[in-house]
Amino acid sequence: MQIPELARPSVCMRDRGRVEEIIQAMQRAGPSTLQVISDFDMTLTRFSYNGKRCPTCHNILDNRKLISEECKQKLKDLLNVYYPIESDVGRSVEEKLPLMVEWWTKAHALLVQQKIQKDLLALVVRESDARLREGYRAFFDRLQDHDVPLLIFSAGVGDVLEEVIRQAGVFHPNVKVFSNYMDFDESGALRAFKGELIHIYNKREGALLNAAHFRELWARRNVLLLGDSLGDLTMADGVHSLANILKIGYLNDKVEERKESYLRAYDIVLERDETMDVANGILWHITRPEQ
Numbered sequence: 415m416q417i418p419e420l421a422r423p424s425v426c427m428r429d430r431g432r433v434e435e436i437i438q439a440m441q442r443a444g445p446s447t448l449q450v451i452s453d454f455d456m457t458l459t460r461f462s463y464n465g466k467r468c469p470t471c472h473n474i475l476d477n478r479k480l481i482s483e484e485c486k487q488k489l490k491d492l493l494n495v496y497y498p499i500e501s502d503v504g505r506s507v508e509e510k511l512p513l514m515v516e517w518w519t520k521a522h523a524l525l526v527q528q529k530i531q532k533d534l535l536a537l538v539v540r541e542s543d544a545r546l547r548e549g550y551r552a553f554f555d556r557l558q559d560h561d562v563p564l565l566i567f568s569a570g571v572g573d574v575l576e577e578v579i580r581q582a583g584v585f586h587p588n589v590k591v592f593s594n595y596m597d598f599d600e601s602g603a604l605r606a607f608k609g610e611l612i613h614i615y616n617k618r619e620g621a622l623l624n625a626a627h628f629r630e631l632w633a634r635r636n637v638l639l640l641g642d643s644l645g646d647l648t649m650a651d652g653v654h655s656l657a658n659i660l661k662i663g664y665l666n667d668k669v670e671e672r673k674e675s676y677l678r679a680y681d682i683v684l685e686r687d688e689t690m691d692v693a694n695g696i697l698w699h700i701t702r703p704e705q
């Protein structure tokens with residue numbers, strides 16, 4: 415199978431033969447049977463650039479134009495407490511889950527207190543250091559050209575995420591987003607977050623709540639899943655009569671500690687890889703006619 419990107423040193427696989435079988439099955443079935451489900455922060459966006467951490471959707475809101483210095487400090491304190499828990503391999507999901515709910519709930523309450531202005535979101539996204547991974551345009555455009563639906567399933571902030579992809583010029587009609595959306599009052603000030611909270615460990619519930627979306631895509635039984643945390647593995651749990659799923663996991667941080675668990679969970683693990691090259695290589699293979 416000719417996918418040169420799979421030979422890169424950043425690529426690790428538990429079972430290369432199995433990966434090749436899945437990709438071949440997807441290619442035989444063709445793009446009309448494919449859907450892509452991807453996480454956003456640190457999966458479609460870069461983890462770092464020039465040695466500096468890139469922001470998540472929540473971190474993009476950390477801008478003086480939107481929030482006070484005091485709120486900024488409180489959000490930073492929360493990050494310092496909860497991010498090490500999120501990425502701790504020594505704790506079980508059961509142990510982490512209530513703590514993640516606590517983090518999101520406290521952070522959202524702080525953001526609501528700040529009455530964030532809707533009309534400033536585009537500006538703070540433009541001013542931020544958020545960057546989609548290298549090769550993102552080819553990825554989004556290829557999916558659009560082949561009418562393959564892309565579901566972005568994020569525990570970040572939907573309004574911010576949409577603005578990032580809109581400004582990058584890749585918010586194509588085939589893109590659908592499940593995320594935490596802001597609710598603004600008539601003056602355009604943030605008053606709450608809409609619907610059920612999505613955090614990194616309840617994406618299965620989020621998927622099941624959106625049954626109508628997956629019903630519409632009933633014929634797309636092959637799934638390419640992209641994630642960066644073990645919580646992202648359940649994003650495809652709403653897919654009907656799944657035939658094949660290929661799970662690609664970005665291992666951005668605490669690489670040595672987490673490699674084993676990622677290799678057990680994901681079919682392909684990308685170690686400190688800031689590009690979309692592997693996903694693009696696979697996508698090109700699947701969407702080109704069989705030879």
Ligand SMILES: Nc1ccn([C@@H]2O[C@H](COP(=O)(O)O)[C@@H](O)[C@H]2O)c(=O)n1
Nearest residue numbers: 453454455470472473521567568569570
């Ligand atoms: N207050 C918060 C809460 C969460 N995060 C990070 O957002 C990421 C979730 O988004 P996905 O697109 O990856 O689902 C998660 O990894 C948290 O680290 C944050 O920065 N601030």
